[in-house]
Amino acid sequence: MSSRTRSVPRAALVCALVALLNAACWSLVTPPFQTPDETDHFAYVKQLAETGELPSSGSEQVSSEEIGVLLGLRAFRVRQEPQVHTIASRQEQRELQNDLTLAAGGGVRGSPAAGVAASQPPLYYALEAIPYVIAVHGSELVRLQLMRLVSALFAGLTAMFVFLFVREALPAAPWSWTVAGLAVAFAPLLGLMSGSVNPDSLLFAVSAAVFYALARAFRRGLTPRMAAAIGALTALGFLTKLNFIGLAPGVLLGLLVLSARAARTSGRSAYRLFALGGGLAVSPVVVYAGVNILSGHATLGIVSHAPRLTQGSLADEAGYIWQLYLPRLPGMLNDFPGIFAPRQLWFNGYVGLYGWLDTPFPAWVDSVALIPAAAIVLLCGRSLLQGRSLLRARAGEVGVYAVMALGLMALIGADSYLSFPATDAEYAQARYLLPLLPLLGALLVLAARGAGRRWGPAAGALIVILFVAHDLFSQLQEVARFYG
Amino acid sequence: MRSVRVALVAGFTLLGVALLLTLLGSPMTVAATNKAPAGEAPIGSTSSGATYCQARETLPDRTTAIRIWLDAAAGPRVRAVVYFGGRAIAGGTRGSDWIGGSVTIPVKPLARTVSATTVCVSFQLRDETIVIQGMPSAAAVAAHDGRRPLAGRMAIEYLRPGTRSWLSLAREVARRMGLGRAPAGTWIVLLALALFGTAVTLASRLLLQERL
Numbered sequence: 001m002s003s004r005t006r007s008v009p010r011a012a013l014v015c016a017l018v019a020l021l022n023a024a025c026w027s028l029v030t031p032p033f034q035t036p037d038e039t040d041h042f043a044y045v046k047q048l049a050e051t052g053e054l055p056s057s058g059s060e061q062v063s064s065e066e067i068g069v070l071l072g073l074r075a076f077r078v079r080q081e082p083q084v085h086t087i088a089s090r091q092e093q094r095e096l097q098n099d100l101t102l103a104a105g106g107g108v109r110g111s112p113a114a115g116v117a118a119s120q121p122p123l124y125y126a127l128e129a130i131p132y133v134i135a136v137h138g139s140e141l142v143r144l145q146l147m148r149l150v151s152a153l154f155a156g157l158t159a160m161f162v163f164l165f166v167r168e169a170l171p172a173a174p175w176s177w178t179v180a181g182l183a184v185a186f187a188p189l190l191g192l193m194s195g196s197v198n199p200d201s202l203l204f205a206v207s208a209a210v211f212y213a214l215a216r217a218f219r220r221g222l223t224p225r226m227a228a229a230i231g232a233l234t235a236l237g238f239l240t241k242l243n244f245i246g247l248a249p250g251v252l253l254g255l256l257v258l259s260a261r262a263a264r265t266s267g268r269s270a271y272r273l274f275a276l277g278g279g280l281a282v283s284p285v286v287v288y289a290g291v292n293i294l295s296g297h298a299t300l301g302i303v304s305h306a307p308r309l310t311q312g313s314l315a316d317e318a319g320y321i322w323q324l325y326l327p328r329l330p331g332m333l334n335d336f337p338g339i340f341a342p343r344q345l346w347f348n349g350y351v352g353l354y355g356w357l358d359t360p361f362p363a364w365v366d367s368v369a370l371i372p373a374a375a376i377v378l379l380c381g382r383s384l385l386q387g388r389s390l391l392r393a394r395a396g397e398v399g400v401y402a403v404m405a406l407g408l409m410a411l412i413g414a415d416s417y418l419s420f421p422a423t424d425a426e427y428a429q430a431r432y433l434l435p436l437l438p439l440l441g442a443l444l445v446l447a448a449r450g451a452g453r454r455w456g457p458a459a460g461a462l463i464v465i466l467f468v469a470h471d472l473f474s475q476l477q478e479v480a481r482f483y484g
Numbered sequence: 485m486r487s488v489r490v491a492l493v494a495g496f497t498l499l500g501v502a503l504l505l506t507l508l509g510s511p512m513t514v515a516a517t518n519k520a521p522a523g524e525a526p527i528g529s530t531s532s533g534a535t536y537c538q539a540r541e542t543l544p545d546r547t548t549a550i551r552i553w554l555d556a557a558a559g560p561r562v563r564a565v566v567y568f569g570g571r572a573i574a575g576g577t578r579g580s581d582w583i584g585g586s587v588t589i590p591v592k593p594l595a596r597t598v599s600a601t602t603v604c605v606s607f608q609l610r611d612e613t614i615v616i617q618g619m620p621s622a623a624a625v626a627a628h629d630g631r632r633p634l635a636g637r638m639a640i641e642y643l644r645p646g647t648r649s650w651l652s653l654a655r656e657v658a659r660r661m662g663l664g665r666a667p668a669g670t671w672i673v674l675l676a677l678a679l680f681g682t683a684v685t686l687a688s689r690l691l692l693q694e695r696l
């Protein structure tokens with residue numbers, strides 16, 4: 001392996017920098033606490049940074065300091081009320097300043113309640129505790145902004161790992177890797193989530209790194225170092241957000257397939273690599289459960305109350321999850337009357353649903369967006385058709401990525417089914433699919449190549465501009481909604 | 485390489501034109517509303533399909549959207565129709581991708597204001613619950629579902645494009661963006677522009693240098 005292939009290429013670093021700058025821009029455009037659950041995630045960090053302990057309650061009664069600032073910002077009135085804007089007068093700013101001063105002198109340590117964040121693992125929050133402590137003499141808004149910038153760093157890592165993933169998975173045309181890296185760097189949802197305090201930002205980066213490590217192992221073979229890397233990254237995923245559980249079966253399957261391949265040349269000892277990677281992967285779960293059992297707590301602590309993934313009949317649940325992503329089959333109950341869930345929940349949600357899921361584009365934008373989306377899918381299909389023999393030869397690798405994607409989608413569907421029928425699809429939010437950004441990158445690479453040798457590079461440049469335009473107008477939509 | 489340069493120039497030119505057209509457009513403003521300063525309160529709820537109608541409304545001229553206070557976790561497709569003398573004179577549909585306390589439904593604008601209209605809003609539901617928000621009123625003037633009156637009148641806003649463009653409002657918007665921050669100030673806007681501009685410049689240079 002040459003030093004050139006080992007090192008991170010300059011283009012990947014530029015993609016990372018572009019994603020970092022874009023997410024930092026989103027962090028300035030989005031008002032404080034106006035992204036999904038940012039209040040709860042901030043409370044978790046406050047608890048961890050100020051007391052060294054994890055939150056103990058899923059109540060939304062976060063600390064009185066934070067609530068004071070939220071009131072000063074009119075955050076509760078602005079949230080999910082698109083006609084209500086953020087504070088607009090010098091008088092309101094002065095009142096907010098008073099609230100911030102009171103919060104700073106409040107002397108309340110930590111926030112035992114952290115709402116929906118309380119059941120999440122601590123890695124992201126521990127990292128965010130660093131800027132929180134650095135800015136300990138600043139106001140809550142200064143801390144929040146610094147924490148948002150740390151999330152923006154994870155956007156950079158995500159774009160870089162997407163670049164590296166397509167470099168390993170689709171090595172034929174180096175020019176096209178840049179298309180994937182830059183397009184993902186400008187993906188508006190990545191900017192929104194990585195421009196806020198939310199463990200999703202780290203989850204996207206860790207997931208992209210896992211995809212990259214698997215692609216590298218499939219291309220170059222599984223070594224002990226690579227098995228350990230995949231296992232360690234998987235462990236980081238478990239420590240970042242519970243949603244990673246959806247990707248885990250695919251990752252373990254990947255390790256198994258790679259070990260079986262290695263066994264063809266090095267015998268049964270290759271399965272030790274599976275044990276190494278798998279063991280490292282599940283180690284945080286085992287350690288956490290062991291500590292809880294020894295200390296007389298529920299095996300999975302506060303998480304024990306969270307992962308209840310079934311209710312009612314399995315057939316009904318399977319039908320629900322199917323319809324969440326695909327057209328309803330004959331004989332299935334209609335769980336989404338009047339809507340086509342893949343289009344209205346996922347596609348429209350990806351095209352634009354910002355703020356606290358309260359800032360969409362006008363409906364016509366979703367319809368117009370179908371045109372470039374269809375063009376990209378058609379070009380990708382052409383590329384796959386041309387390379388179908390290669391695709392067959394790599395069926396195992398493609399199958400592993402498919403199981404990872406299906407696992408995540410099934411987890412989101414099963415979680416949503418828990419609150420169905422009271423709520424149609426509580427977790428049908430496009431951001432939950434962003435751990436699959438490397439696959440979007442691969443799709444874009446294939447689309448650019450699908451335009452042919454002559455027009456491919458131009459098509460690639462146009463795809464990047466499409467993402468830049470989407471990103472720019474998405475940020476303007478936020479500006480119009482919150483400050484217009 | 486040349487094709488990439490041409491694609492970049494063409495793409496960014498198109499983007500610039502779209503941006504200019506957007507900035508020359510006007511934000512929506514409230515032309516009329518029946519909302520009370522005290523705010524809204526629940527006046528009814530339903531977990532099945534329903535049509536609610538409310539008389540004694542006025543549809544202002546150039547109204548391009550009607551906002552109705554329906555509260556839903558994941559809103560269904562909603563249709564609004566404005567009747568005058570028993571005839572539908574305006575109407576529109578909003579898809580099912582809305583959430584929160586109100587839904588905005590685009591309608592075709594009329595050239596003149598029409599008084600004594602009736603606004604009807606319809607939706608199909610199976611499992612969701614929708615809460616209708618409004619102002620308590622006497623049953624005689626309350627909104628009704630065809631069989632019985634609700635506990636008051638639905639809160640409704642009529643929206644139309646304002647007279648000032650986004651471009652002319654830019655300073656005001658920038659000032660507002662700078663509030664609610666620490667430290668407060670329009671530096672936020674300048675920094676955001678610089679960050680995004682740098683990101684686009686870096687991306688363009690990379691596309692050209694990578695010999696696409």
